[in-house]
Amino acid sequence: MDLNLLKRRGPDEWHIAPRGKMRVPGVIYATEDLIHDMDEKVYEQVTNVATLPGIVQASYAMPDAHWGYGFPIGGVAAFDPDLGGVVSAGGVGFDISCGVRLLRTGLTVEDLQLVKELLAEALFHRIPAGVGSTGKVHLDRYEMQAMLAGGARWAVGKGYGTHEDLEFIEEHGCMDDAKPEHVSDFAKKRQQDEMGTLGSGNHYLEVQQVVRLFDVETASVFGLRAGDVVVSIHCGSRGLGHQIGTEFLKSMVTTAARHHIELPDRELACAPINSEVGQEYLGAMRAAINCALANRQIVTHLVRQVFADIVPQASLSLLYDVSHNTCKVEEHVMDGIPTRLFVHRKGATRAFGPGHPDLPPSLRSVGQPVLIGGTMGTASYVLVGTKESMALAYGSACHGAGRSMSRHQALRQWHGRDVVKELATRGILIRSPSMRGIAEEAPGAYKDVSEVVDAADDASLARKVARLEPLVCVKG
DNA sequence: ATGTAC
Numbered sequence: 001m002d003l004n005l006l007k008r009r010g011p012d013e014w015h016i017a018p019r020g021k022m023r024v025p026g027v028i029y030a031t032e033d034l035i036h037d038m039d040e041k042v043y044e045q046v047t048n049v050a051t052l053p054g055i056v057q058a059s060y061a062m063p064d065a066h067w068g069y070g071f072p073i074g075g076v077a078a079f080d081p082d083l084g085g086v087v088s089a090g091g092v093g094f095d096i097s098c099g100v101r102l103l104r105t106g107l108t109v110e111d112l113q114l115v116k117e118l119l120a121e122a123l124f125h126r127i128p129a130g131v132g133s134t135g136k137v138h139l140d141r142y143e144m145q146a147m148l149a150g151g152a153r154w155a156v157g158k159g160y161g162t163h164e165d166l167e168f169i170e171e172h173g174c175m176d177d178a179k180p181e182h183v184s185d186f187a188k189k190r191q192q193d194e195m196g197t198l199g200s201g202n203h204y205l206e207v208q209q210v211v212r213l214f215d216v217e218t219a220s221v222f223g224l225r226a227g228d229v230v231v232s233i234h235c236g237s238r239g240l241g242h243q244i245g246t247e248f249l250k251s252m253v254t255t256a257a258r259h260h261i262e263l264p265d266r267e268l269a270c271a272p273i274n275s276e277v278g279q280e281y282l283g284a285m286r287a288a289i290n291c292a293l294a295n296r297q298i299v300t301h302l303v304r305q306v307f308a309d310i311v312p313q314a315s316l317s318l319l320y321d322v323s324h325n326t327c328k329v330e331e332h333v334m335d336g337i338p339t340r341l342f343v344h345r346k347g348a349t350r351a352f353g354p355g356h357p358d359l360p361p362s363l364r365s366v367g368q369p370v371l372i373g374g375t376m377g378t379a380s381y382v383l384v385g386t387k388e389s390m391a392l393a394y395g396s397a398c399h400g401a402g403r404s405m406s407r408h409q410a411l412r413q414w415h416g417r418d419v420v421k422e423l424a425t426r427g428i429l430i431r432s433p434s435m436r437g438i439a440e441e442a443p444g445a446y447k448d449v450s451e452v453v454d455a456a457d458d459a460s461l462a463r464k465v466a467r468l469e470p471l472v473c474v475k476g
Numbered sequence: 477a478t479g480t481a482c
Contacts, residue, residue, distance in 0.1 A: 098477070246478085407480090
């Protein structure tokens with residue numbers, strides 16, 4: 001990206017002054033190097049989002065931002081319904097409520113020494129991964145309805161995981177105001193055999209070791225010590241979320257003119273929050289959030305079964321589950337006045353600071369765990385929400401490394417088999433149904449996750465707590 | 477992300 005397009009406001013904060021039809025400025029959080037390498041499309045998309053009705057404060061991009069559908073991935077934007085604010089399917093993303101959860105295992109790296117290979121095989125065989133993967137959970141119409149209304153709470157009721165888990169999931173495991181009746185029969189049909197599966201793309205299940213602590217005190221509250229083994233699960237709402245996104249995107253395109261919304265880009269299709277389409281989308285999207293929460297809850301149950309078989313002394317407890325593709329109603333202080341906003345986070349993690357009432361009591365004093373997934377060959381990070389973050393981008397941070405290369409480019413540059421071999425020499429075991437997927441997801445196709453995380457930390461979006469490195473990765 | 481293009 002051309003640095004001349006931006007005005008530097010701080011070491012990691014860049015502004016785009018409103019011009020043309022922009023209603024608010026654009027703000028990108030990144031280091032100079034990250035900005036330099038960032039796709040020019042991010043600039044274009046951040047400014048496009050700034051033109052949408054009812055947007056408040058600014059159109060934001062996180063340090064991992066890259067080109068997405070309409071909105072950038074790594075984008076955050078909030079809309080005020082009382083100012084004609086909109087909700088946008090492309091502002092949430094197709095994989096609704098895609099997210100990461102992190103489990104402690106009570107094990108150290110030494111405990112896995114002899115069983116790592118066995119564990120990799122067992123996880124690969126027990127947790128379905130890949131395009132169109134299906135699992136052993138099959139939902140009839142009644143159960144589908146219950147799942148879409150109940151989320152992880154429904155899953156726990158069915159015997160997947162524990163009530164204690166629910167406390168450490170956003171929304172306590174169940175998104176209120178989900179409207180399963182606004183999810184099409186086709187979307188439900190696509191999902192009926194896909195519960196408890198990872199899917200494809202950047203989704204994974206990873207066994208990781210804690211290699212470094214940056215904030216020992218917070219790490220201790222999170223129950224993390226150097227040398228600990230943890231498990232990260234990254235997946236979303238599978239076919240159901242994608243189908244909802246596709247269908248509502250279409251209806252938002254066709255109703256835009258009726259709502260007097262001018263779109264600089266068809267991909268920004270949106271509807272007023274206070275409109276029929278807007279309300280139906282919100283209801284369906286919340287049902288998809290529940291689908292993703294239930295999905296990660298079932299995968300967790302499967303992972304626990306595998307660990308119980310292979311390392312019975314393990315005890316898997318949930319640190320936190322956080323989504324990074326959502327639109328949520330939140331109260332934020334605008335010019336000193338608490339205001340109800342519809343916050344879109346697309347490829348951006350919620351990062352609420354200490355004291356936030358939505359956090360579980362045991363974490364409230366330190367802040368929300370912010371889970372940032374790397375690539376299969378690089379580190380992941382645990383951060384914590386900051387007080388400052390709430391006034392920056394509504395308490396949001398980056399969600400991962402962010403792609404720096406298209407899938408197509410990556411396919412030309414790498415062979416999946418070579419990537420797996422190279423990682424094996426570094427003690428990282430990769431298991432995947434798709435060697436093509438591995439090539440597309442090669443670590444080299446991503447930005448440097450440490451640089452991205454440092455930028456988020458420097459900008460006070462969130463603060464670094466622990467660095468994790470992969471041991472075993474089941475890749476979708 | 478995705479029954480990997482509409």
